Amino acid sequence: MASTVEGMMKQAFDWAMIALNAPFAGAVVFGVHIGGHYVAEGLLVVVIIFLLLQKSYKPPKKPLTEKEVDELCEDWVPESLIPPITEEVKFEPSVLESAAGPHTIVNGKDVVNFASANYLGLVGHEKLMESCTAALEKYGVGSCGPRGFYGTIDVHLDCEERVAKFIGTPDSILYSYGISTMFSAIPAFCKKGDVIVADDGVHWGIQNGLHLSRSTVVYFKHNDMESLERALEKITRENKRASKIRRYIVVEAIYQNSGQIAPLDVIIRLKEKFRFRVLLDESNSFGVLGSSGRGLTEHYGVPVDKIDIITASMGHALATDGGFCTGSVRVVDHQRLSSSGYVFSASLPPYLASAAISAIDILEENPQLLRKLRENVALLWKDHWSFTHFVLFVVYIIVLMVVHMQMLKEDYVFVMVSKRSTLDKCNLPVGVKLFVSASHSESNLLKVSDSLNRVSKLILANL
Structure with a gap:
């Protein structure tokens, strides 16, 4: 074998010497001396071109035997x-x-209900029941079509007009499902190449909307305005195209995952300083915050036109279902052709739209509902416990899962367990949520307070 390789190398060397010593190796062409190395390089170029023009080698296909197939399957x-x-x-x-009223039946037991976001106590309200019954008799259960394809009913238009009038915006648009409102509205306005600065504590519906938008998403620390300002400043300073792209700040009025209120006055100041747009989700604040329940803008005394896009679920304070997005006429019209949750989903059942109109009417006609809600909050806060974090009507107890079971089995108090889906990327701590309603009596509040104190002492004693 060694002698064969040595013979091939000697033969190649002889060919190289012949090329270098060829008579034409010293020729002059157009004033250029043609050395022997040019001849060798020319031959290499010819060989390379020859190889490139050849068909690629493909080994013959040999079918696997049954034994080989069985081995691979095993x-x-x-x-x-x-x-x-x-x-x-x-x-x-x-x-x-x-029904999910202040008292409900859970697993055959009559319990005090603190697990439903029925903030104004409108579940089972007589006026809502009457409006739903009338709508069912007139329109039936559903529309059986999207809004743009024979799914628009006059009560939908009435509801959109009623929401816009109540909040003080030019127009609004209805969605069939509360959580789809935000993850449909965000991709409708935010596209690939845009920049979104979002709170890292936003709920899953917003997270999904951020993902679907394919925009560049920058998160700031939960409800930390210094972190938000640093993020906005960094984007403005480092991104050379910052002034030419669409830029958004996405926040919740009251964060579903923590119960904290967003400082809207600071957000508006930063928005105007760095020239960003604001998308605000008012799902947990609509019908609760503000002197008349108009939400975070009323709570802070900020003109509603300072917010570019406002979304909210109607499944909380309004005790119905679906959601809405409100803002300028251009903002609303754009969604009617480009928002997937509006274009492709069957429209909101008419009786739910009718219930939403009635709920807003009740809220305007009965301001004492808001006063009662705040009194209940104050009463529960008066008898608070050491390791709770409380903001308005939502109480978060960062404790073990046993709290829920102990309160339900022993005290007949029903609270909501806060759990994260495997899809939810929020890193805020989980625990037990306690929702206070205007329909809770003083005895209900004292009962849940005593139950929480008893369970908390039990947990602390075993730590």
Whole structure:
């Protein structure tokens, strides 16, 4: 073998010497001396061109034998379609067997309900029931079509007009599902190449909207205005195209994951300083904050036209379903052709739109509902416990899962367990949510306060 390789190398060397010593190797062409190395390089170029023009080599296809197929099948382990089942996900939610009022039936027990976002106590309200019944008799259960395809009913237009009039905006648009409002509105305005600065504590619906927009998303620390300002300043300073692209700040009025209120006055100042637009989700503040329940803008005394886009779910204070987006006429009209949740979903059932109109009428006609809600909050806060964090009507207790079960089984108090979906990227701590309603009596509040104090002492004693 060694002698063969040595012979091939000697032969190649002889060919090289012949090329270098060829008579034409010293020729002069157009004033350029043609040395032997030019001849060798020319030959290499010819060989390379020849190889490039050849057809690629493909080994002949040989079918696998049955034995080989069986061996491959035995060794193949398919990837699981779902993540492994852990103890954390083996949670069976409690089942309601009656309306979600201040008292409800859960698993056959009559309990005090602090798990429903029924802030104004409108669930089961007589006026809402009458409006729903009349709408059902007139329109039926559903529309059976999207708004743009024979799904628009006059009550939808009436509801949009009523919402806009109540908030003080030029126009509004209805969505069939509350959480889809935000993750449809964001991609309608924010596209690839745009920049969004969002709070890292926003709920999953907003997170999904940010992902679907394909925009560049920069998160700032939860409700930290210094972190927000640093993020806005960095984007403005480092991005050379910052003045030419669309830029947004996305926040919640009251954060679903923490209960904290966004400092709207500071956000507006930063918005105007760095020239950003603001998308505000008022799902947990609409019908609650402000002297007449108009939300965060009224709470801070900020003109509503300072906010570019406002969204909200109607499944909380208004005790119905669906959601709305409100703002300028151009903002609303743009969504009617470019918002997926509006264009492709069947429109909101007419009786729910009718219920939303009635709920807003009740709120305007009965300002004592807001006073009652605040009195209930104050009463519960008066008898607070050491390790709770309280903001308005939402109380978060960062404790163990046992709290929920202890309160339900022993004290007949129903509270909501805050759990994160595997899709939810929020890093805020989880725990137990306690929703206070205007319909809760003083005895209800004292009962839940005593129950919480008892459970908290039990937990502290075992730490």
